Amino acid sequence: MPTLPKGVRHFPLYLSPQQQASLIDEIRQVVQEAPLFVPAMPRTGKEMSVRMTNCGELGWVTDKERGYRYQPTHPLTGAPWPPIPETLLDIWRDVAGHDKPPQACLVNFYDEKARMGLHQDRDESDFSAPVVSVSLGDDCRFRVGTTERGGPTASLRLASGDVLVLGGQSRLAFHGVDRIYPQSSTLLKNGGRINLTLRRVTA
Ligand code: MD3
Numbered sequence: 001m002p003t004l005p006k007g008v009r010h011f012p013l014y015l016s017p018q019q020q021a022s023l024i025d026e027i028r029q030v031v032q033e034a035p036l037f038v039p040a041m042p043r044t045g046k047e048m049s050v051r052m053t054n055c056g057e058l059g060w061v062t063d064k065e066r067g068y069r070y071q072p073t074h075p076l077t078g079a080p081w082p083p084i085p086e087t088l089l090d091i092w093r094d095v096a097g098h099d100k101p102p103q104a105c106l107v108n109f110y111d112e113k114a115r116m117g118l119h120q121d122r123d124e125s126d127f128s129a130p131v132v133s134v135s136l137g138d139d140c141r142f143r144v145g146t147t148e149r150g151g152p153t154a155s156l157r158l159a160s161g162d163v164l165v166l167g168g169q170s171r172l173a174f175h176g177v178d179r180i181y182p183q184s185s186t187l188l189k190n191g192g193r194i195n196l197t198l199r200r201v202t203a
């Protein structure tokens with residue numbers, strides 16, 4: 001499919017290299033306080049290849065026993081998630097077109113082998129708000145389809161500093177990350193890709 005689904009807005013290089021560098025510093029502080037954890041699929045316990053943490057009042061977590069959910073505390077430390085950095089709240093304010101601020105910011109870390117299979121984001125109870133995604137570090141091939149599994153898909157290369165807004169019809173679209181392009185960015189000393197997703201969870 002050559003065109004993106006309705007409701008997807010892509011802002012290439014929304015963040016300057018300086019803004020990307022300071023955002024990385026802020027995310028490093030988040031990860032120091034709320035260490036990356038290994039998410040596992042419900043029931044099977046199969047580990048995902050992406051490493052995760054969160055900031056904000058709620059964070060998305062998953063494990064074998066309790067499955068996908070949002071919770072106010074880190075699954076390993078039990079501590080509340082650190083606050084969402086001001087830089088990210090500003091981005092939301094500028095692009096989301098939504099009154100209320102984000103409640104959750106999921107931090108996904110991809111090494112060069114990590115992937116994310118096609119899925120829908122349905123663990124929130126408010127789909128009227130968009131999801132805002134910020135990419136940092138290595139490029140990836142992002143894929144987005146329709147609201148039906150098996151429908152046509154479009155691919156997009158996402159680069160460091162890109163912002164993606166998924167609202168309207170695209171909010172429940174299937175999407176995933178097919179691959180990382182190693183060494184396509186020098187932002188992260190040890191390579192890899194970080195994706196930040198800002199969301200409303202409750203109405
Ligand atoms: C399209 N993350 O955390 S971000 C996720 O790059 C997730 O880490 C990917 O899928 C990543 O759930 C993709 C872009 C994105 C986020 C949410 C969406 C695209 C979306 C929700 C609906 C449709």
Ligand code: FE
Pocket residue numbers: 119120121175
């Ligand atoms: Fe998703």
